[in-house]
Amino acid sequence: MFFYRKFRCSESEIYRLFPGNxxxxxxxxxxxxxxxxxxxxxxxxxxxxxNLSCVKCKETLSTLQSFDGxxxxxxxxxxxxxxDGGELEQTLGNAFDYHAFMKVMSLRLSExxxxxxxxxxxxxxFKFRNGELLIDHCATCRGFWLDSGELESVRNLAETIxxxxxxxxxxxxxxxxxxxxxxxxxWDDKPLLKDSALDHYRNVDYETGAEIxxxxxxxxxxxxxxxxxxxxxxxxKAPAVGLYLLIMLNIAVFIHTGSLRSEExxxxxxxxxxxxxxxxxxxxxxxxTSMFVHSSFWHLxxxxxxxxxxxxxxxxxFSDHGKARGPMIFLLFYAVIGxxxxxxxxxxxxxxxVVSNIPVVGASGxxxxxxxxxxxxxxxxxxxxxxxxxxxxxxxxxxxxFWIMFNLILGVIAGSAARISWQAHLGGFVAGxxxxxxxxxxxxxxxxxxxxxxxD
Numbered sequence: 092m093f094f095y096r097k098f099r100c101s102e103s104e105i106y107r108l109f110p111g112n113x114x115x116x117x118x119x120x121x122x123x124x125x126x127x128x129x130x131x132x133x134x135x136x137x138x139x140x141x142n143l144s145c146v147k148c149k150e151t152l153s154t155l156q157s158f159d160g161x162x163x164x165x166x167x168x169x170x171x172x173x174x175d176g177g178e179l180e181q182t183l184g185n186a187f188d189y190h191a192f193m194k195v196m197s198l199r200l201s202e203x204x205x206x207x208x209x210x211x212x213x214x215x216x217f218k219f220r221n222g223e224l225l226i227d228h229c230a231t232c233r234g235f236w237l238d239s240g241e242l243e244s245v246r247n248l249a250e251t252i253x254x255x256x257x258x259x260x261x262x263x264x265x266x267x268x269x270x271x272x273x274x275x276x277x278w279d280d281k282p283l284l285k286d287s288a289l290d291h292y293r294n295v296d297y298e299t300g301a302e303i304x305x306x307x308x309x310x311x312x313x314x315x316x317x318x319x320x321x322x323x324x325x326x327x328k329a330p331a332v333g334l335y336l337l338i339m340l341n342i343a344v345f346i347h348t349g350s351l352r353s354e355e356x357x358x359x360x361x362x363x364x365x366x367x368x369x370x371x372x373x374x375x376x377x378x379x380t381s382m383f384v385h386s387s388f389w390h391l392x393x394x395x396x397x398x399x400x401x402x403x404x405x406x407x408x409f410s411d412h413g414k415a416r417g418p419m420i421f422l423l424f425y426a427v428i429g430x431x432x433x434x435x436x437x438x439x440x441x442x443x444x445v446v447s448n449i450p451v452v453g454a455s456g457x458x459x460x461x462x463x464x465x466x467x468x469x470x471x472x473x474x475x476x477x478x479x480x481x482x483x484x485x486x487x488x489x490x491x492x493f494w495i496m497f498n499l500i501l502g503v504i505a506g507s508a509a510r511i512s513w514q515a516h517l518g519g520f521v522a523g524x525x526x527x528x529x530x531x532x533x534x535x536x537x538x539x540x541x542x543x544x545x546x547d
Contacts, residue, residue: 300325
């Protein structure tokens with residue numbers, strides 16, 4: 092027999108792919124950060140400590156072979172068992188259909204944290220006439236935590252579902268059932284949508300994730316050489332496709348400008364850059380087009396990198412508007428911030444006829460607003476910043492606090508004659524911070540409200 096855990100902790104198919112004995116293999120799970128070894132094992136109970144802790148009593152789990160050869164992790168004190176993604180299916184065999192099981196589930200917030208990926212788990216509730224079954228499940232790695240004696244109940248429930256008998260759904264709640272008809276509830280009483288961004292981010296354990304996450308060598312060198320921040324821990328729910336397209340558009344425009352001759356380049360900057368005097372004269376479209384034009388590679392790279400780091404999570408929040416509407420509202424949010432920051436620059440240089448005739452280009456104002464939105468939405472996150480060659484994990488409020496101070500000082504010292512519009516950065520930051528709550532598909536308080544523990 093052999094031990095196997097697949098990438099993303101998903102269903103194991105090693106039994107189908109490698110029947111019988113298998114040679115030594117080695118793999119790494121990017122969620123659990125566990126080096127997994129596939130090797131022959133005998134039928135005796137085998138201890139393979141992964142240093143996982145019991146979700147209830149915090150004892151170190153013993154990894155052992157049991158249940159017809161399936162390797163699981165069991166607490167030696169309370170005898171609760173942790174099943175990685177796919178292991179419960181192996182244990183119960185054909186009686187357990189994961190997708191059918193999850194379709195009929197009801198949700199509660201769980202007080203436990205996944206021992207593998209350190210995300211808050213969800214309580215899966217099945218209510219019958221004579222009681223209910225509550226088990227804990229990690230939606231990220233698809234692992235299950237079963238208390239002592241619950242395996243047989245899960246087996247019976249799975250067989251019941253397979254036979255076509257669906258348990259009663261009782262909704263989502265922190266401590267009490269929620270009406271199935273959410274239309275009769277107030278805003279804050281509505282059940283969280285399954286697989287929503289709000290549900291995802293409310294279940295992220297930022298403190299634990301930031302504590303265990305270590306910076307990689309490549310990321311360290313990148314940050315040390317560029318002085319740019321590295322996000323410590325804030326996993327996205329889904330790829331920010333619209334954001335990636337926005338970044339690609341900026342890159343495409345820069346490549347085009349790089350192919351222009353000197354006189355063509357200056358004409359392009361004059362036409363699509365934001366010239367304050369031209370804006371006052373009615374050339375309003377340049378407030379928008381200037382956001383996609385950059386003067387140098389470093390100007391483009393710094394803006395797009397920061398947009399990529401902070402923008403994907405902010406973009407994620409807008410996805411709860413819908414697959415089509417969410418990206419459009421995010422782009423509207425981005426454009427409004429950029430236009431506002433440009434108008435701040437126009438007002439600041441209104442009395443200087445020389446500076447008012449110089450084109451201003453770049454997405455810095457809009458990107459500053461995205462940074463502010465990230466801070467407001469995810470105040471518990473941290474970023475790596477290399478200071479004197481040491482990677483400090485700075486709280487986002489501290490990092491952006493220094494950023495604001497830096498822009499304020501340079502804005503005051505340099506004034507309106509500076510080559511960089513520090514005032515526009517601050518204007519975009521303020522706009523992003525204030526505008527975010529008005530465009531989100533849910534109240535910001537719901538995102539940041541501490542999850543309540545389930546009551547027995």
